[in-house]
Amino acid sequence: MKKLLLLGAFLTCLFLTQSLDVRADTISYPFDSIRIIAAYRFDIQISTAPNPTSVLYDHAEIDDILTIYVGTLEYMNDGEIVGGSDSILIITTAEDENVVAFLVNSFSTDLTTYEQHSYASWITINPEVGVIKDFTVDLFELTVYHDLTLETYQLIDNAASEFDMMAGSYFEETDLDILISAFVEVL
Numbered sequence: 001m002k003k004l005l006l007l008g009a010f011l012t013c014l015f016l017t018q019s020l021d022v023r024a025d026t027i028s029y030p031f032d033s034i035r036i037i038a039a040y041r042f043d044i045q046i047s048t049a050p051n052p053t054s055v056l057y058d059h060a061e062i063d064d065i066l067t068i069y070v071g072t073l074e075y076m077n078d079g080e081i082v083g084g085s086d087s088i089l090i091i092t093t094a095e096d097e098n099v100v101a102f103l104v105n106s107f108s109t110d111l112t113t114y115e116q117h118s119y120a121s122w123i124t125i126n127p128e129v130g131v132i133k134d135f136t137v138d139l140f141e142l143t144v145y146h147d148l149t150l151e152t153y154q155l156i157d158n159a160a161s162e163f164d165m166m167a168g169s170y171f172e173e174t175d176l177d178i179l180i181s182a183f184v185e186v187l
Contacts, residue, residue: 029131032078034181036071036088042153043067043169051159055121055142056091059099065166066099067092068155070117070144071176073103075130088180089119089142091155103131105141115146121158127181 046064050056060066069090075082091099105120118141126132140158147154153165 025134025136027133028126028129029133030183031075031082031130031181032183033076033179034125034130035074035076036176036178036180037074038172038174038176039069039071040170040172041067041069042165042171044155044163045166046163048161050157051161054157054159054161055100055140056157056161059093059097065094066155066163068144068153068165071178087117087119088125089117089144091142100142101125102142113147113149115148116143118143125181128183130181130183 043065046056046060046062046066049062050060056066069088069092071088071090073086073088075086087104088101089104090101093099100119100121101124102119102121103123103125104117105123106118107116109115121140121142122134122137124132124134142158143156145154145156146152153170155163157163
């Protein structure tokens with residue numbers, strides 16, 4: 001009888017635990033500073049009208065040129081570099097309007113023919129706080145695909161539209177020191 005009571009109590013606790021929503025809507029990761037230390041960029045030309053579900057829809061029309069920036073980030077806490085390498089995707093219009101600025105969510109490669117980085121709408125940088133994961137926004141990803149054989153790049157938007165790098169538009173910068181976030185203590 002005791003075993004049945006214990007089993008009943010266990011199942012009740014398990015049921016109550018499973019019914020609770022313990023997921024946070026927003027998670028922040030504060031850093032003393034976040035800097036872009038290297039970057040590459042390339043241009044894409046919009047050849048067909050963006051899909052209405054695409055993040056590019058309200059920002060680009062046929063024949064517009066967008067610049068794709070991929071920056072390597074450095075996180076600092078207590079005067080020391082923390083974490084491994086991370087990257088940010090920034091897409092800008094010809095008028096220098098930022099369309100997106102998302103952090104990398106996943107990476108894949110076969111080490112010989114391709115590399116692929118996916119950037120998530122829910123992982124961004126708040127300049128006053130640091131990295132923010134906000135699960136209350138529309139959740140989608142954009143992908144930068146690098147063909148290692150042809151040395152070309154491609155942007156794949158959240159509607160699965162593919163935009164090839166314009167020939168001759170690739171440019172790489174190293175030794176950058178662009179501060180994009182810094183903690184400021186409020187007294």
